[in-house]
Amino acid sequence: MNQEQIISNTKLFVKDTLKDAEGGHDWFHILRVYNNAKNILSNENADKFVVELASLLHDIADSKFHGGDEEIGPKKAKAFLETQAVVPEVIDHVVKIINNVSYKGGHNQTDFQSIELDIVQDADRLDAIGAIGVARTFNFGGFKNNPIYDPNIPANPNQSKKEYKKSNSPTINHFYEKLLLLKDKMNTKTAKAIATQRHDFMENFLDQFYKEWNGEL
Ligand code: ADP
Ligand code: NI
Structure with missing residues (x-):
């Protein structure tokens, strides 16, 4: 074959x-x-x-x-x-x-490294951010029946009051726990360039989200 x-x-x-x-x-x-x-x-x-x-x-x-x-x-x-x-x-x-x-x-015990791993990791991480990232994240939150957002729960995980189990925390929190951190974790130049643009889109999405939530727009 x-x-x-x-x-x-x-x-x-x-x-x-x-x-x-x-x-x-x-x-x-x-x-x-x-x-x-x-x-x-x-x-x-x-x-x-x-x-x-x-x-x-x-x-x-x-x-x-x-x-x-x-x-x-x-x-x-x-x-x-x-x-x-x-x-x-x-x-x-x-x-x-x-x-x-x-x-x-979690299973990085082998310390394995290769350019092929770097590429696949970047490719997967790119699909977690930008407009697709927003869509996937709310889909996952809905799949888990999690709240979209809870203004009483600080979205910054460092301030979290543990009102929810992590797996059931509001979907907006996932942006701070993971999605907004991905831009700086890209391995390749190509992915870094794409990630910058997708990251800005998510920042704009969150700005607009809070404005609409608060009736400011
Ligand atoms: P990886 O396979 O890289 O460890 P995951 O499979 O955990 O990443 O996450 C893939 C995507 O699933 C995330 O980018 C996100 O869209 C969604 N997701 C995972 N966990 C959560 C969560 N707790 N809340 C909302 N979305 C989530
Ligand atoms: Ni994947």
Whole structure:
């Protein structure tokens, strides 16, 4: 099988596996991350096949939706790639990327680093910010039945009064806990440039949100 066929089979596998996924972590999220990764790749010297496979497989079984099990995603990806007769070195690299791509980095015990990981991580983080980031975040909050905003709960997590469990805190808080921090975490120049623009959009969104909330607009 050539690489083009393997990529095409991987797309079909991921699309089918994620057919019932939450809207922010569905096939279209994967497709956007894959396209972001290809965009970044055009300015970097990296293994294209590894980046493409890892971006397609990075959320194949997100632990958030699998009872916190962080092993299931990498295992599923490995088993699939074995059916495609992908060489072991590539499988190993893709699995390491999946293990290390998450923002939380909970399983970063290996200190693994590669330009391919940097690219997939940037591609995933870009999809968490900007207009898409806003949409995904409110979709996730709705999925969890969380409040949109609560003026009695400071949005800055350092001042949080713990009125809500973190996983049920108002969706606006997620901007301060994560989304507004992502711009400074980008690895590649290409992603940094895109992130700056998407970050400004979120700042404007929040300004407008508070003005409307307070009846000032
Ligand atoms: P990663 O896979 O990089 O660790 P997550 O899967 O936790 O990131 O987050 C992906 C997206 O899901 C976030 O960018 C956000 O849109 C949404 N999300 C995750 N956690 C929350 C939350 N507590 N409140 C609102 N949205 C969330
Ligand atoms: Ni993702």
